[in-house]
Amino acid sequence: MTSVKEPVNGQEGDSSPEEDIGSSGKVRAKEGMAGLAKGLAIIEAFGASTTRMTVSDAAHLADLSRPAARRCLLTLVDLGYLAHDGKFFTPLPRMLRLGSAYLSTSSLTQIAQPLLANARDELQESVSLAVMDEGYSVFIARAEAVRIVSTGVKLGGRLPVYCSATGRVLLSGLTEEEIHRHLACVPMKRLTDRTLANSHAVLQAVKRVAEDGYAISNEELEIGMSAMAVPVRNRSGGIEAAVSVSVFSGRVSVATLKEKFLPVLKAIAVRLQRAL
Structure with a gap:
C-alpha cells in the first residue's frame, strides 16, 4: 500500500x-x-x-x-x-501579469509616470525610471517617444549596471564593497569598443558619477545610442531609483545632454524625492 x-x-x-x-x-x-x-x-x-x-x-x-x-x-x-x-x-x-503585480501597487511608478510623460513631451525623447536588482538596472516606468526606430529598453527590461547610465547612478550610492558585489552578479564584457568592462574602470566611473551627480553612457551598450541618468533620493538621502533619457547619439550630442536634458531630469528627480 x-x-x-x-x-x-x-x-x-x-x-x-x-x-x-x-x-x-x-x-x-x-x-x-x-x-x-x-x-x-x-x-x-x-x-x-x-x-x-x-x-x-x-x-x-x-x-x-x-x-x-x-x-x-x-x-x-x-x-x-x-x-x-x-x-x-x-x-x-499571461507572463505580463507577474510584472504588473508590482507595477500596479508601487507608488513610485504611479507618481513617476506623469512626470516622465511631461519630460518626454518636452525633450521629444524616451524617459525612464529604473531601480537596482542583482547586478541589473530594471526599468519600472517609461514614457516612450514615438519614432520609427525606438531607443533603449522597454518597460521591465534590464541592463547590466556596469555599462549603463542608470546602473552607474544606482551604484554610486553604495559602498565600494557593495559595488563589487553587484558587479560580480553579471560577468563584464565589452559590448562595443567603448564599453568599460573591468572593475577598476567601472569603479572610477561610478566615483565620478557620485561627484558629478549624473551619469552618461556614450555608445557603451550599443553603437549609435547614448543615455543620461540622475539619481532619485529618498528622505534619508539614499538613492532609491534613477531617471534617464535615451537618445540616438547622431541626433543628440553629449554636450546637448548636459546643457538641455540634465536640468529636466534633475527637476523630475527633485519632484520624485519630495513624494517619497
Whole structure:
C-alpha cells in the first residue's frame, strides 16, 4: 500500500528542509516550495537576449537538472505562461501579469509616470525610471517617444549596471564593497569598443558619477545610442531609483545632454524625492 507523506508542523510535506543539487553541482537549501523557486528561476531567465529556450537552455540558465527544468517548463505551458512548439518554449501574454503585480501597487511608478510623460513631451525623447536588482538596472516606468526606430529598453527590461547610465547612478550610492558585489552578479564584457568592462574602470566611473551627480553612457551598450541618468533620493538621502533619457547619439550630442536634458531630469528627480 502506498504511504502518504504527513504534513510537518501543520504544513504540506514540501516545506521540510532538503537539499537540491543543480546542474552545476551547487547545493541549494530548499525551504518551503522548492518547485516554485525553480519555476521562477526559469521565468527570470527570459529576457531581451533570451526570447525562447529549449530544455537544455533552461537547465543551464536556471542552474537546474534537465528533468527539473523540463517539468517546470511543461507546468508553465499548462498554466498558460509559455508556448511550446515541440522544441522551443516562448513566453505568452499571461507572463505580463507577474510584472504588473508590482507595477500596479508601487507608488513610485504611479507618481513617476506623469512626470516622465511631461519630460518626454518636452525633450521629444524616451524617459525612464529604473531601480537596482542583482547586478541589473530594471526599468519600472517609461514614457516612450514615438519614432520609427525606438531607443533603449522597454518597460521591465534590464541592463547590466556596469555599462549603463542608470546602473552607474544606482551604484554610486553604495559602498565600494557593495559595488563589487553587484558587479560580480553579471560577468563584464565589452559590448562595443567603448564599453568599460573591468572593475577598476567601472569603479572610477561610478566615483565620478557620485561627484558629478549624473551619469552618461556614450555608445557603451550599443553603437549609435547614448543615455543620461540622475539619481532619485529618498528622505534619508539614499538613492532609491534613477531617471534617464535615451537618445540616438547622431541626433543628440553629449554636450546637448548636459546643457538641455540634465536640468529636466534633475527637476523630475527633485519632484520624485519630495513624494517619497
